[in-house]
Amino acid sequence: SYESIQFGIKDGIATLILNRPQVMNALSSQMRLEITDALTTLPSEVRCVVLTGSGRGFCSGQDLTDRVAATNLEATLRDEYEPMLRAMTNCPVPIIAAVNGVAAGAGANLALAADVVIAAESATFIQAFTRIGLIPDAGGTFIIPRAIGNARAMGMMLFAEPVTARQAMEWGLIWEALPDDDFAEGVAARARKLAQGPTLAYRAIRKAITETSQNDLDAQLALEAKLQGEAGRTTDFVEGVTAFLEKRPAKFTGH
Numbered sequence: 673s674y675e676s677i678q679f680g681i682k683d684g685i686a687t688l689i690l691n692r693p694q695v696m697n698a699l700s701s702q703m704r705l706e707i708t709d710a711l712t713t714l715p716s717e718v719r720c721v722v723l724t725g726s727g728r729g730f731c732s733g734q735d736l737t738d739r740v741a742a743t744n745l746e747a748t749l750r751d752e753y754e755p756m757l758r759a760m761t762n763c764p765v766p767i768i769a770a771v772n773g774v775a776a777g778a779g780a781n782l783a784l785a786a787d788v789v790i791a792a793e794s795a796t797f798i799q800a801f802t803r804i805g806l807i808p809d810a811g812g813t814f815i816i817p818r819a820i821g822n823a824r825a826m827g828m829m830l831f832a833e834p835v836t837a838r839q840a841m842e843w844g845l846i847w848e849a850l851p852d853d854d855f856a857e858g859v860a861a862r863a864r865k866l867a868q869g870p871t872l873a874y875r876a877i878r879k880a881i882t883e884t885s886q887n888d889l890d891a892q893l894a895l896e897a898k899l900q901g902e903a904g905r906t907t908d909f910v911e912g913v914t915a916f917l918e919k920r921p922a923k924f925t926g927h
């Protein structure tokens with residue numbers, strides 16, 4: 673069992689809660705290792721992951737209490753952040769980041785590495801790095817300009833000001849901002865939907881969307897054809913078509 677995170681599974685949904693609320697769930701070395709471990713050892717019953725924070729924040733980024741003496745940030749990023757981010761992007765099932773409160777620095781970029789980001793309206797996203805003389809890391813310089821364009825990415829990164837959940841949604845940085853009172857149920861409903869969906873198709877969609885930024889049209893059409901070939905051989909495809917023809921809801925198993 674873990675110390676810096678809480679991890680549980682119910683009805684095919686794994687919930688991973690960042691659990692150092694006294695420091696707004698700042699990322700310690702141990703928390704990074706635990707997130708990485710949890711995401712790389714998911715039992716096969718899991719068909720969706722919800723990543724969220726305990727207390728009033730989502731994640732305040734790197735724990736700054738152990739940083740003054742840190743001289744080799746490159747090694748920390750390579751040895752601890754990169755495996756954590758790859759565990760997010762290689763996760764076999766979709767990840768929802770449920771951003772319950774402020775997401776700052778690497779905490780924001782951890783959330784943005786999820787497949788779907790749902791934020792409470794009171795949550796904010798802060799590229800806080802320049803406040804302490806650093807540059808955005810944890811994949812931020814990859815994902816943010818691609819999502820919202822260079823003008824907004826540069827503004828977020830240079831000014832390091834909070835961007836509200838609603839603004840983030842309107843820019844296309846996240847999927848959805850929900851009123852605080854509807855947040856928990858909204859996230860749960862989305863998680864249930866994904867956990868009951870065609871898991872292998874979801875995984876292929878992630879691959880296609882990830883690779884599209886490196887591919888030209890020829891390569892992307894070829895990738896779609898290959899992945900669709902695989903989707904067409906799943907049990908869920910047979911079930912989906914059969915259910916349509918029988919005018920009933922499909923019962924996907926994730927196979």
Ligand code: T3D
Pocket residue numbers: 694695696698699731732733734735736737739742744745748749774776777778779798800801803804806809
């Ligand atoms: O290896 C490397 O170092 C490279 C990797 C870098 C990745 C990064 O993420 S760098 C960026 C690090 N993060 C930040 O710079 C954000 C720091 N935190 C804040 O700006 C603010 O705390 C928040 C905007 C997140 C929240 O503000 P607020 O006013 O709602 O809460 P608060 O009072 O500032 O924080 C509550 C407590 O959490 C407070 O402790 P206290 O006074 O109650 O004892 C605060 O010190 C603590 N806390 C917040 N963030 C961190 C933290 N403690 C350690 N590390 C933190 N990142």
